[in-house]
Amino acid sequence: MADTSHVRWLYRELPDLVAQGVLEAQAAERLRRHYGDPDMAGSTAKRWAVVLFSIVGAVLIGGGVILLLAHNWDELSRPMRALISIAPLALTAALGAWVLLARTQSTAWREGVGAAQTLAVGASIALVAQTYNLGGRFDEFMLTWSLLALPAAYLLAATLPALLYLMGIMVWAGSVTYHPGSSLWYFPLLAAVLPFLWWSGRANRYHPRPVLLAWMLAITACFGTGFAVERVCEELGARPVVFGGLCVLLYLCGARWWKAAPSVLQRPLQNVGALSAVGLSLVLSYSDGWSGVASSAVNWHSVSSLQDGLQLAAAALVTLAALVVWVRSFRRRVWSEVMLGAVSFLVCAGWIIAGMGDQAVISAFVFNLYLAVLGIGTLVTGLRGRRLGTVNAGMAVLAAAILCRFFDSDLSFVVRGVAFIVIGIGFLSINLVLLRQRQEVQP
Amino acid sequence: MNAKLIFGLYVILAVVQLAVPFGQIRKYEDILTTGAVYKLRTAPVDPYDAFRGRYVALNYAGTEAPLRKGERLENRSTAYVALRRDGNGFAQFVELSGEPPLEGDYLRVQYFSMNAIGEDVPSFRLPYDKFFMEEAQAPQAEAAYRKHVKRSGDKDSGTYVVMRVKAGRGVIEELYIGNKPVRDMLKKEGARGKP
Numbered sequence: 001m002a003d004t005s006h007v008r009w010l011y012r013e014l015p016d017l018v019a020q021g022v023l024e025a026q027a028a029e030r031l032r033r034h035y036g037d038p039d040m041a042g043s044t045a046k047r048w049a050v051v052l053f054s055i056v057g058a059v060l061i062g063g064g065v066i067l068l069l070a071h072n073w074d075e076l077s078r079p080m081r082a083l084i085s086i087a088p089l090a091l092t093a094a095l096g097a098w099v100l101l102a103r104t105q106s107t108a109w110r111e112g113v114g115a116a117q118t119l120a121v122g123a124s125i126a127l128v129a130q131t132y133n134l135g136g137r138f139d140e141f142m143l144t145w146s147l148l149a150l151p152a153a154y155l156l157a158a159t160l161p162a163l164l165y166l167m168g169i170m171v172w173a174g175s176v177t178y179h180p181g182s183s184l185w186y187f188p189l190l191a192a193v194l195p196f197l198w199w200s201g202r203a204n205r206y207h208p209r210p211v212l213l214a215w216m217l218a219i220t221a222c223f224g225t226g227f228a229v230e231r232v233c234e235e236l237g238a239r240p241v242v243f244g245g246l247c248v249l250l251y252l253c254g255a256r257w258w259k260a261a262p263s264v265l266q267r268p269l270q271n272v273g274a275l276s277a278v279g280l281s282l283v284l285s286y287s288d289g290w291s292g293v294a295s296s297a298v299n300w301h302s303v304s305s306l307q308d309g310l311q312l313a314a315a316a317l318v319t320l321a322a323l324v325v326w327v328r329s330f331r332r333r334v335w336s337e338v339m340l341g342a343v344s345f346l347v348c349a350g351w352i353i354a355g356m357g358d359q360a361v362i363s364a365f366v367f368n369l370y371l372a373v374l375g376i377g378t379l380v381t382g383l384r385g386r387r388l389g390t391v392n393a394g395m396a397v398l399a400a401a402i403l404c405r406f407f408d409s410d411l412s413f414v415v416r417g418v419a420f421i422v423i424g425i426g427f428l429s430i431n432l433v434l435l436r437q438r439q440e441v442q443p
Numbered sequence: 444m445n446a447k448l449i450f451g452l453y454v455i456l457a458v459v460q461l462a463v464p465f466g467q468i469r470k471y472e473d474i475l476t477t478g479a480v481y482k483l484r485t486a487p488v489d490p491y492d493a494f495r496g497r498y499v500a501l502n503y504a505g506t507e508a509p510l511r512k513g514e515r516l517e518n519r520s521t522a523y524v525a526l527r528r529d530g531n532g533f534a535q536f537v538e539l540s541g542e543p544p545l546e547g548d549y550l551r552v553q554y555f556s557m558n559a560i561g562e563d564v565p566s567f568r569l570p571y572d573k574f575f576m577e578e579a580q581a582p583q584a585e586a587a588y589r590k591h592v593k594r595s596g597d598k599d600s601g602t603y604v605v606m607r608v609k610a611g612r613g614v615i616e617e618l619y620i621g622n623k624p625v626r627d628m629l630k631k632e633g634a635r636g637k638p
Contacts, residue, residue, distance in 0.1 A: 082468045086461060093457035100450050117460075124464040130498075130575045132471040133615040137553070137570060148460050155453045178519040 007035045054112035055160060062088065062119035078131055085127035092117040096156060107157075114158020118149045139175035142168045146189075153196050159209050162196050163216050170220040173227035181307035186228035187314060190221065205258065206266050214258070218250050218272035225318060232311040237292035237355070240284055242315045244347035245322035247277035248340070252325045255337050264389075277343045278397055281374070282404055284350065285367040290360035293351055319348065336390075339377050346370055371401035388434050395430065399423050474614045478607030479548050481526060481534040483569075485592060485602050498573040499585045499618060499625070501604065507558055507566045511540040516565075522554035523611060524567055533603070539565055543611055551611040571606065574618045576625070584618075584625050587632070591620050 014031065017023040023031075065088050076084070096113045103109040122145040129141075146168030153161035173186040197217060201210030225246050226233065233239040254269025261267045283289040326341035350363035379394030381387075402423060406416050486504040508524055516522055516539070525537040526548040543549055552567040559566070576584055591602045601622035606613045618625045 079468070079472060082464075086464050086468075089461060089464070093460065096453060096457065097450070100446070100453055104446065121460050125467070128464045128467045128471075130573075132467075132475075133498075133571065133574050134471075144463065148463060151452070151456045155449055155456060179517065 010035070054108040055115045058112040058116040059119060059160075062092075062116045062123070065123075082128050082131045085131060086124045089117070089120040089124040092120045096152070099156065110156045111158050111160065114152050114156040115160040117152050117156075118158075118161045118164050121145055121148045139172050142172040142175070146172065150193060150196075153193075157200075159200070159212060162193055162213060165193055166190075166213075166216045166220045170224040170227070173224050177227050177230040179307075181310075183228045183230060184307065184310055184314060186224050190224065193217075206261055211266050211268060214254075215268040215272070218254075218269050221250070222246060222272065222276060229311045229315040229318075232308060232315050234292075235308075236312075237290075238315060238351065239292065240280060240289070240347050241351050242318055244277065244280055244343045245319035247273045247280060248322040248326060248344040249273070249318065251277060252322075252329060252337055252341055255329075255334075274340055277340055278371075278374075278400070280347070281343060281367050281371055282400055284347065285364055285371060285401065285404060287360045287364045289367075290350065290354040290363050293354040293360065293363075319344065323348070335377070336381060339374055342370065342374075368401065368405070371397060375401060383430075383434075386434060386437060388431065391430060391434060392427075395427050399427070470612070471614050474607050474609045474612055475616065478609035478614065480532070480616075481528060481548070481606050481608055481613075482532045482603045483534050483606055485588075485604060497578050497581050498575040499581060499588050501572050501574055501588075501618070503569050505536060506552075506569060507564050508536040508539045510565045511538050514540055516541050516554045516556075518554070518556045520554050522552055522567060523549045524552050525549045526608065534606075536567075539567060548608045549611055550608060550613050569613075571604070571613055571615055574604070574615060574625070580626070580629055583629055583632075584620070587620050587625070587628065588618075 010031065014023070014028045018025050018028050092113060096117055099106070099109045099113050122141075125141060125144060146165045149161040149168070150165040152158060153165065169186060169189040172189075173183050176182040197210060197213050200213060201207065204210075222243070226239070226243060229242055233242055250269045251273025254267060254271075254273055258267050258269060264271065322341070322344035326338070326344055329337035329341055346366060350366055353366070354360045354363040375394050375398030377394070378397060379391055382390030382392075382394055402419065406419060484504040486502045510516065520541070522539050522541055523543045524539050525544045527535045527537050529535055538544070539552075539554060543551075550569065552569055555566045555568065556563065557566065558564040574584075575581070588602060602620050604618050605616045607616055620628050623631070
């Protein structure tokens with residue numbers, strides 16, 4: 001979103017520009033339409049501030065009530081304590097019904113009550129368990145809480161229940177990794193929240209709500225997918241393959257759907273996907289990064305049950321989907337996407353090579369080469385387009401790859417020190433040159 | 444979606460959300476009223492889990508039992524342990540199985556293929572590992588629990604819980620330290636400490 005003070009300045013200038021013939025009247029009108037009313041932008045920001053405060057207020061009040069109840073008042077009888085534990089939930093449910101009847105249009109009310117109700121559901125289950133001294137199982141608690149909270153997201157159009165749900169199913173999948181059949185349910189559970197994400201972004205996908213949801217989706221999906229196919233990944237040493245595929249899938253989906261994001265923060269899938277892909281590539285540039293893939297460690301025989309087969313199918317599907325999307329980018333000749341998306345192909349190739357008689361060194365070498373190509377390629381793309389952010393991203397990839405190799409080797413402190421200084425000078429000089437060029441273009 | 448339908452669905456959601464904790468209360472009150480009474484000997488807790496704050500962390504002695512003949516269970520899966528009462532009312536763990544026994548009392552537990560010291564002995568974890576108290580009392584009770592369990596060893600520490608058991612579920616009725624209900628013991632120690 002453009003800074004409203006700049007938009008106001010532009011609007012003051014427009015009549016003069018049109019009068020002096022610098023700009024045509026239609027072009028000025030198109031600019032007005034593009035940037036919209038700056039006063040409206042201010043009121044939107046204020047509205048969102050009210051919504052945020054309503055969520056924070058509801059969470060604080062709810063948290064305070066829960067803490068009071070958690071004191072475990074000995075003076076009250078056990079059934080009385082248990083019934084009081086349900087009171088906040090009953091209250092927030094009644095408030096929710098009132099909001100749906102009388103305040104349907106108020107985002108602040110819907111978000112606030114949705115947040116409070118989500119907290120109240122978890123608190124009532126936990127407090128009843130506390131009243132009856134039930135340690136209980138954390139996975140069962142998280143799943144119950146998440147499943148009961150999600151419908152509130154749809155019915156109240158509230159964000160927090162959906163955020164909690166995404167977090168909750170990830171934590172649940174992490175606590176049932178020992179049971180391959182159960183952890184696989186992560187995928188259908190994840191599918192249950194996706195329509196809400198689509199619905200909240202259908203009018204404006206750069207709105208804070210879908211962006212926040214997409215950040216949570218990207219981060220939790222990375223962990224959740226790993227947990228869901230943990231057993232197969234462990235037995236086959238396929239963790240890098242699945243994780244690489246997921247990173248690429250996130251990045252390429254983000255590049256397609258959040259393409260015109262005005263700020264970095266509004267590109268959640270691209271950021272999480274790209275950072276994770278580069279992080280994974282750095283790990284795989286070490287021979288030890290392939291240690292689980294050595295042929296002796298891969299245990300195909302252990303993948304014997306139906307649940308294991310389903311996990312294998314899910315892992316293969318993630319990898320295949322990434323490869324298909326990558327090939328589509330290749331056909332469309334979008335080189336920035338092709339370069340980063342190559343991780344999914346290279347990690348598959350590296351996994352096969354490393355599995356053929358302990359050839360981890362070759363796979364690690366391939367990833368060193370890839371990081372160099374990715375870094376230089378990104379740097380060149382940035383320089384050509386004079387995009388400072390892309391240049392710095394390319395430099396960062398190159399610097400990280402070089403630094404990793406330096407920590408890996410037995411070179412002396414003097415050599416390492418000189419190399420760090422050279423990389424630092426390179427960073428500074430390229431940034432200075434680009435900034436100067438930009439100032440020359442915009443005097 | 445029209446407003447009436449959304450409101451109707453919301454009412455159903457609210458009823459389901461309330462039914463879950465309310466159903467728990469009904470179930471556990473029923474267990475406390477009609478469940479069979481067992482005493483379960485406790486054991487020292489992991490010292491690294493020392494600070495709990497609002498509850499006494501519990502561990503149980505002798506949580507090992509043979510697997511039912513011909514059965515094989517996945518490590519950490521849900522299992523059922525059959526119970527028997529000894530002469531003093533203490534629970535004895537008879538047998539572990541993936542299915543609840545047809546007769547007698549039993550508890551739903553989490554099965555482990557190895558015991559606490561890493562031997563290949565079928566063992567299990569009871570989910571009743573917390574005894575909640577008022578925040579001022581809980582740390583004192585926990586300290587007393589640790590002292591008694593360590594001082595007297597596993598067998599005759601007089602530290603145990605009384606639990607009601609029904610249909611695989613258990614609810615702790617009371618925690619005993621030095622053969623006294625924990626709150627009585629704390630009152631007595633508090634009175635002794637006063638000048």
